[in-house]
Amino acid sequence: MIELRLGRMSPAEIERLRAFDAEHIWHPYAPMPAAVPAEPVVSAEGVRLTLADGTELIDGMSSWWAAIHGYNHPALNAAVTGQLGKMAHVMFGGLTHPPAVRLAERLIELTPEPLNKIFFADSGSVAVEVAIKMALQYWRSQGRPERHRLLTVRGGYHGDTFGDMAVCDPVNGMHQIFSDVLARHLFAPPPPLGYLAEPDEAYLAELKSLVEKHSGELAGIILEPIVQGAGGMRFYAPEYLRALRELADEHGILLILDEIATGFGRTGELWGCDHAEIAPDIMCLGKAMTGGYLTMAATLCTDEVAHGITSGEAGVLMHGPTYMANPLAAAVATASIDLLLSRDWRDEVDTIEAVLTSGLEAAREFPGVADVRVLGAIGVIEAREAVDVEAVQKLAMDHGIWLRPFGKLVYTMPPYICTEDELNHIADALYAIAETL
Numbered sequence: 001m002i003e004l005r006l007g008r009m010s011p012a013e014i015e016r017l018r019a020f021d022a023e024h025i026w027h028p029y030a031p032m033p034a035a036v037p038a039e040p041v042v043s044a045e046g047v048r049l050t051l052a053d054g055t056e057l058i059d060g061m062s063s064w065w066a067a068i069h070g071y072n073h074p075a076l077n078a079a080v081t082g083q084l085g086k087m088a089h090v091m092f093g094g095l096t097h098p099p100a101v102r103l104a105e106r107l108i109e110l111t112p113e114p115l116n117k118i119f120f121a122d123s124g125s126v127a128v129e130v131a132i133k134m135a136l137q138y139w140r141s142q143g144r145p146e147r148h149r150l151l152t153v154r155g156g157y158h159g160d161t162f163g164d165m166a167v168c169d170p171v172n173g174m175h176q177i178f179s180d181v182l183a184r185h186l187f188a189p190p191p192p193l194g195y196l197a198e199p200d201e202a203y204l205a206e207l208k209s210l211v212e213k214h215s216g217e218l219a220g221i222i223l224e225p226i227v228q229g230a231g232g233m234r235f236y237a238p239e240y241l242r243a244l245r246e247l248a249d250e251h252g253i254l255l256i257l258d259e260i261a262t263g264f265g266r267t268g269e270l271w272g273c274d275h276a277e278i279a280p281d282i283m284c285l286g287k288a289m290t291g292g293y294l295t296m297a298a299t300l301c302t303d304e305v306a307h308g309i310t311s312g313e314a315g316v317l318m319h320g321p322t323y324m325a326n327p328l329a330a331a332v333a334t335a336s337i338d339l340l341l342s343r344d345w346r347d348e349v350d351t352i353e354a355v356l357t358s359g360l361e362a363a364r365e366f367p368g369v370a371d372v373r374v375l376g377a378i379g380v381i382e383a384r385e386a387v388d389v390e391a392v393q394k395l396a397m398d399h400g401i402w403l404r405p406f407g408k409l410v411y412t413m414p415p416y417i418c419t420e421d422e423l424n425h426i427a428d429a430l431y432a433i434a435e436t437l
């Protein structure tokens with residue numbers, strides 16, 4: 001047995017823990033046994049992670065977009081422990097509870113007006129599965145089962161389950177491994193890069209002709225609004241989102257927006273779709289929803305979508321996870337939203353944007369750097385070649401920062417509570433890394 005104690009561990013204990021982990025425990029997108037052992041973390045407080053040997057690192061990743069308020073936050077801790085004393089979990093079939101209702105009220109109020117119905121999922125991937133299922137069930141119930149395909153854009157990421165993988169970027173998503181089992185959807189080219197870029201008329205025309213050509217078989221259009229996350233950390237202009245909303249309306253196609261990464265202020269607006277002043281028919285939330293505390297996600301839809309599904313042959317939405325609407329997760333999600341709204345989060349995100357913009361701009365000059373881009377609380381350095389993950393991670397750690405690059409991308413999405421000093425520190429680490437690319 002490996003004894004886990006709080007605080008510092010002896011070098012022998014650390015070694016044993018790392019070795020067992022590397023030999024037996026799978027990590028995201030990793031071989032088994034691990035090629036590079038993972039770093040043991042023993043605690044986290046504010047924006048800092050404490051490693052087993054006592055090293056402190058500023059978390060430049062917010063634990064993959066999630067920990068927007070930092071770690072060990074008193075208000076979030078209180079929400080979990082307060083609910084824990086009442087009930088940790090209860091099945092959601094036939095039962096409901098105040099934490100679920102309170103969270104649903106908040107989300108329905110905060111999301112765009114037509115989104116009025118909510119499904120609680122247990123991860124982002126499942127929320128996207130549910131969104132796809134909603135769209136397919138909707139068209140079946142309209143007597144149009146031939147409307148069963150989705151249109152998406154290349155460069156997207158929507159989760160790792162099979163339904164989701166089929167709408168992820170075919171190259172990054174490694175479609176070739178699963179080509180015989182993935183549903184065949186339609187892929188438009190990636191939206192042209194640049195939040196402020198002038199709309200590319202040729203691209204808009206291409207979207208239009210794709211939709212027109214396939215409208216009879218399209219159930220929905222699915223994409224991430226404004227920021228494509230794990231598919232390439234690309235930012236695009238709101239005009240494309242508006243154009244897709246219009247095309248969807250014209251052809252009666254459902255627009256599904258995956259806001260799992262963009263939601264809760266990360267891009268500078270509360271929702272990515274706010275940049276384009278549009279509303280989707282179906283919206284997925286996750287990641288920062290619980291402030292990084294527990295796994296929970298949600299799929300919202302309009303009254304019309306819900307009515308369509310329910311009036312169909314099945315009469316029900318065919319989904320129901322065991323841990324649906326988990327009370328602990330729901331309680332902490334509501335607390336996280338309240339905390340976000342109680343602070344000047346726009347100011348915080350603007351500060352992150354300003355510090356990263358000024359701190360990273362000069363990295364553009366390095367020969368190994370293909371692009372530098374910042375939007376909201378997201379900073380990206382794109383290298384010309386795939387980066388050496390281990391070397392970059394090590395260099396970041398030498399600077400006291402936790403970063404986890406992938407492919408050609410070295411990027412940060414810091415907790416909103418970072419001070420300017422901490423943000424400068426993150427930017428300095430990224431700059432130093434850029435010099436080595």
Ligand SMILES: *Cc1c(COP(=O)(O)O)cnc(C)c1O
Pocket residue numbers: 123124125126128157158159160224229230258259260261262286287297
């Ligand atoms: C992370 C992510 C998902 C998947 O969420 P999980 O909770 O990891 O299953 C789906 N869509 C987007 C846009 C994401 O960033």
